[in-house]
Amino acid sequence: MSSDAKRSRARMTGTQRRAQLLDVSRKLFAEKGFDNTSVEEIAARAEVSKPVVYEHFGGKEGVYAVVVDREIQALTGALTDALEQGGHPKVMVERTALALLSYIEASEDGFRILVRDSPVAQATGTFSSLIGDVASQVEHLLGAQFKKQGLDPRTAPMYAQMLVGMVALTGQWWLDARSPRKADVAAHLVNLAWNGLEGLERRPELTQPSP
Secondary structure: HHHHHHHHHHOOOOOHHHHHHHHHHHHHHHOOOOOOOOOHHHHHHHOOHHHHHHHHOHHHHHHHHHHHHHHHHHHHHHHHHHHHOOHHHHHHHHHHHHHHHHHHHHHHHHHHHHHHOOOOOOOOOHHHHHHHHHHHHHHHHHHHHHHOOOOOHHHHHHHHHHHHHHHHHHHHHHHOOOOHHHHHHHHHHHHHHHHHHOOOOOOOOOOOOOO
C-alpha cells in the first residue's frame, strides 16, 4: 500500500471512519448474513484493527443494528410517502409497488440484509414487522374502498396483509430475477391486485367444500 493511501486513512475523522465501517459491514452482511460475518472480516475489509470496530459500535451486533435501522427507515419512508400522497386507490397501489421495487433497485444490499435474516414469509423478525406496519396503513385504504363497494370493512386487515405480502414476496423474487423491468412488474402486480379487488364477492366461498 502506498504511503498516500495510509495517510488518507489516517486523516479520516471519526464520522468518516464510522461511515466507512457501515459501508463495509453493509456489504458483508448482504453477502454472508449476520451469523457468517465476523468483526475480524469487517476490520480486515476496512483495513483497520478490530479495536476500531469495537470503539465505534461495541461489536458486530452494534454495527448490524445501525445498518438495519437505516434500511428500515429508508424503505418505510419510501412506502409511507407513496401511501400518503393519496389519490385513487389503484394509483396508490401502483405507487406503493413501484416504491418497493425502486428501493430494491437502489439499495440491493440493504434489501438483501432485511430479507436474508427475516424473510417476509417468516412470522416474526425485522422485515416481517416492517411489512406489518405497512399493512396497517394499507388497511385504512382498503377499509374505505370496501365500504364504497358494499363489502365488509372488518375484513380489510386480512386483505391488507394479503396485498402487502404479495408485493413484498414479488419484490424478493425480483431482487434476483430483475426481469421484466420494474414498471412492468408493478403493472402486473396492480393488474392482479386491482382487477381482483374490483370483482370481490361479498361472501366468498370455496368451490369445493374443505374436508
